Amino acid sequence: MPNGSQATTEVFENLKLELRRGCLALAVLTQLRTERYGYTLRKALADDGLEIDEGTLYPLLRRLESQGLLVSQWREEDKRNKRFYRLSPVGEQILEQLLGEWQRINTSLSKILQEA
Amino acid sequence: MTTSSSRNPLELVDRYLQAVRFWLPKTRRQEDLLAELGEDLRSQIEDKETELGHALGKDEISEILKRCGAPMVVASRLGPRRHLIGPTLYPIYEFVLKMVLLWILVPVFIFIVGPATLASTNGDWGNTVLVTLGNLWSGAFVAAGVVTLVFAILERTHAIADIACKWDPSSLPPLEKRERKTSMFQTICELGFNVFGLVWLLLLPQHPFLILGPAAAVLKFGPIWHIFYVPTVLLAAAVILRSAIILGRPRWTSFPLWSQLVQALLTLILVHYMIEAAGHTVQGNWHPFVMVADSVRSSEQYARFSKIVAIVNVAGLITLVCTWIGVCIGGAVHTWELLKYIRKQRSVSERPASLQAQ
Numbered sequence A: 001m002p003n004g005s006q007a008t009t010e011v012f013e014n015l016k017l018e019l020r021r022g023c024l025a026l027a028v029l030t031q032l033r034t035e036r037y038g039y040t041l042r043k044a045l046a047d048d049g050l051e052i053d054e055g056t057l058y059p060l061l062r063r064l065e066s067q068g069l070l071v072s073q074w075r076e077e078d079k080r081n082k083r084f085y086r087l088s089p090v091g092e093q094i095l096e097q098l099l100g101e102w103q104r105i106n107t108s109l110s111k112i113l114q115e116a
Numbered sequence B: 001m002t003t004s005s006s007r008n009p010l011e012l013v014d015r016y017l018q019a020v021r022f023w024l025p026k027t028r029r030q031e032d033l034l035a036e037l038g039e040d041l042r043s044q045i046e047d048k049e050t051e052l053g054h055a056l057g058k059d060e061i062s063e064i065l066k067r068c069g070a071p072m073v074v075a076s077r078l079g080p081r082r083h084l085i086g087p088t089l090y091p092i093y094e095f096v097l098k099m100v101l102l103w104i105l106v107p108v109f110i111f112i113v114g115p116a117t118l119a120s121t122n123g124d125w126g127n128t129v130l131v132t133l134g135n136l137w138s139g140a141f142v143a144a145g146v147v148t149l150v151f152a153i154l155e156r157t158h159a160i161a162d163i164a165c166k167w168d169p170s171s172l173p174p175l176e177k178r179e180r181k182t183s184m185f186q187t188i189c190e191l192g193f194n195v196f197g198l199v200w201l202l203l204l205p206q207h208p209f210l211i212l213g214p215a216a217a218v219l220k221f222g223p224i225w226h227i228f229y230v231p232t233v234l235l236a237a238a239v240i241l242r243s244a245i246i247l248g249r250p251r252w253t254s255f256p257l258w259s260q261l262v263q264a265l266l267t268l269i270l271v272h273y274m275i276e277a278a279g280h281t282v283q284g285n286w287h288p289f290v291m292v293a294d295s296v297r298s299s300e301q302y303a304r305f306s307k308i309v310a311i312v313n314v315a316g317l318i319t320l321v322c323t324w325i326g327v328c329i330g331g332a333v334h335t336w337e338l339l340k341y342i343r344k345q346r347s348v349s350e351r352p353a354s355l356q357a358q
Helices: A004-031 A039-047 A054-068 A090-116 B009-024 B028-052 B056-066 B071-076 B090-120 B125-157 B159-165 B183-203 B209-217 B221-250 B255-278 B302-350
Strands: A072-079 A080-087 B220-222 B290-292
Touching: A004 A054, A004 A090, A004 B090, A039 A054, A039 A080, A039 B028, A054 A072, A054 B028, A054 B071, A054 B209, A080 A090, B009 B028, B009 B056, B009 B071, B028 B056, B090 B125, B090 B183, B090 B255, B183 B221, B209 B220, B220 B302, B221 B255, B255 B302, B290 B302
Parallel strands: none
Antiparallel strands: A072 A080, B220 B290
8 A cells, every 4th residue: 555655646646647738738739830850849848848758749749630730741851751740720720729728727827826 | 699789789779669569559550650769769869879979889779768668668658548448438337347246146146046056965055155156256257257348349339428428417317315215235135135035935845955954854845835835936026026126216215115015915915814724624633834744654753753743833833923913013114104105295295396405
């Protein structure tokens, strides 16, 4: 049976995961306003402080693509085949809406935190 | 020993990808994902090489692959989310599985299979327990397998999702009157005992030792037994039906009360006729419930057995009279409860709707 601190850590990790899940999609969509391939996208996110592993990023990219928010293309660069992603026109619209929603949530949360 | 990967460290990446491929579902998407993962790993290696200024060795590549994760774990993250029974169906699956295993299978084995095995092994308790437990174990596996299979099919066919989309709030069950609802545990126990009772009754003609014990070798059933056996079995079956209805229709709040009264009345009529029939003598002998078996009629111990028979018959008659009195008292209590319930229902229906909602 996990002890108290283990349980607390587990609860924190689960909540952190939930918090990150939505943010990651938003961050990926925002980064893909510029065309990138998987590794450079991961690097760009990591440079901005949002580490994401391969097992999370590639399924997320597939999901966003199947939802029509991204378009991708295999292309040769530096003698290697790479899959480049960028935001689709639908993705651009959705991203604008999501960013608006994000701003609203952020404002509300800041207000709540100030009141607390 | 020199391995090929020590000569060409990059071969480790291909071996790694091969291991990931093994755990991924075999689809077109598999190759696409692997190509992308391979490209990511090679880019990481390339970056590291630029940073260090030399080609990476086996250990350094191993470090990158280790950080990426074990092939099986990576494949589980890359592949589609797979589950046999999804989160929507899982609570229903768990409920049905518990019902089947705990509330159906176990009672059936305790009250039907166990006694039947006991009868077939001529009262060998040890053997009966072992055989029943063995059958219960394999039965539980089969039942759990069948339930899981059915739910897996439901999950694949999205049958529940379709039903869930079509639900109508007006089809929700009416509010339950909690104070009258018979507890499920009590009903299941009743059902179990009633089934056990019926099975016991059905086994009696072939296995008289179940009631007479070792005396079955020298005693046999009397005339009352033959006259009232079928009505008793029918009454026992009706009692089982009643319990099953209570279990299946918990919202029929008045049913347990009035059906209990009907059951008491039927029992009373049956016991009344049994007592009346028990008062008769056959050819000057009074042995309504049990008689001395034909095989020992000419034995020297006949007189002793006759005394036993007389005692058993008197005890049987006393038991019947006590049962009659008990059922009379029970019937009066059930009548009182039913009247109380009817009065309460009337007062609720006469109350304004606004007060009923409180």
